[in-house]
Every structure is written in C-alpha cells, then in structure tokens.
Amino acid sequence: MVEITDNAAVELKALLEEQGKEGLALRVFVAGMSCCGVQYGMSLEDDISEEHDLVVEDKGLKIVMNKDDADGLSEAKIDYVDGPSGKGFIIDNQNGGGCNTSSCGGGCC
Template sequence: MVEVTDKAAAELKSLLEEQDKQDHALRIFIAGMSCCGVQYGMSLENEISEEHDLVVEDKGLKIVMNKDDADGLSEAKIDYVDGPSGKGFIIDNNNGGGCNSSSCGGGCC
C-alpha cells in the first residue's frame, strides 16, 4: 500500500518531535486535479475516524487516509526532497496518472 522512504520517515519523525506532535498521524489525501493530473495533500492529524479512515503504518509512522481515497493512493510513495528548487515532502503515485507527483513543474505536462 503506501510506502514512506527512509529519508521522508526521518524528516517526518523530526518534524513531529519538533512540533511536539508525536501522537499525530500523517494524513494524505487526493486534493483535486491540475494540468498534470491528480494532486495530493498532506496534514498532521490526531483525530482518526474508524468509520471513514484507513490507517497504515510504515517505518514507525502512522499514515491515515479516507477509505474513499485508498484505491487512488494504493501505490503512493511519500518522499522528502531537498534540492535547488526547494525542499519538502512529495507524494509520488504511479496509480494516479499525470506526472505522478504532488507538484507540477519541471516539464511534467
């Protein structure tokens, strides 16, 4: 299902500790469509609905998503990039179509 890279896991654990939110999960969601295809979003949350949410764990982190989005996120990989264009978390999803990334740019369209 959802995979977290080692680099993203380390950065996310650091962020959770820095913000004193070790009890929170990373929520990932489908945010809409753009010129490049599906766009994704992420947030830190500590409220999980057993009725509406699916929780997966990878590398000691809780990842939560709405059950309705689970099929569209089934091949998602959460990574952390740090380069000339900036740094941050991205969602790469071979199941999502488009440029397979949470951000548009770099000639993906």
C-alpha cells in the same frame, strides 16, 4: 499501499518531535485534479475515524487516508526532497496519472 521512504520517515519523525506532536498521524488526501493528474495534500492530525479512515503504519509512523481515497493512493510513495527548487515532502504515485498534453497544451507540467 502507501509507503514512506526512509528519508521521509527520518524528516517526518524529526518534524513531529520538534513540534511536540509525536502522537499525530500523517493524513494523505486527494486535493483535486488538473491536466497534470491527481493533486495531493498532507496534514498532521489526530482525528481519525474508524468508520471513514484507513490507517497504515510504516517505519514507525501512522499514515491515514479516507477509505474512499485508498484505491487511488495504493501505489503512492511519500518522499522528502531537498534540492535547488526547495525542500519538502512529496507524494509520488505511479497510479496517479501524468500530464495530459492534449488538454493542457504541454505547458502545465
């Protein structure tokens, strides 16, 4: 199931505390598809539906996703990067596919 790295957990906890939103969950969702594979999104929220959502707890944080997206996110790992291209949270999913160079010509990835 979805997991969060130690680095991402520290950063997310700090962000939640800084914004006074310690009780919120991190929602992970499928935002669409491209030739480079699945595109993901994340948001902070407290609107969790027991009927439609699946909640995972990891490192003291709640991660929520729509039950329909759960299979596609089964191998997802949430990480936090800080490098020359910028910093922020990313979702790495070995189950999410990669660049389809036959459809994008190799230039989109």
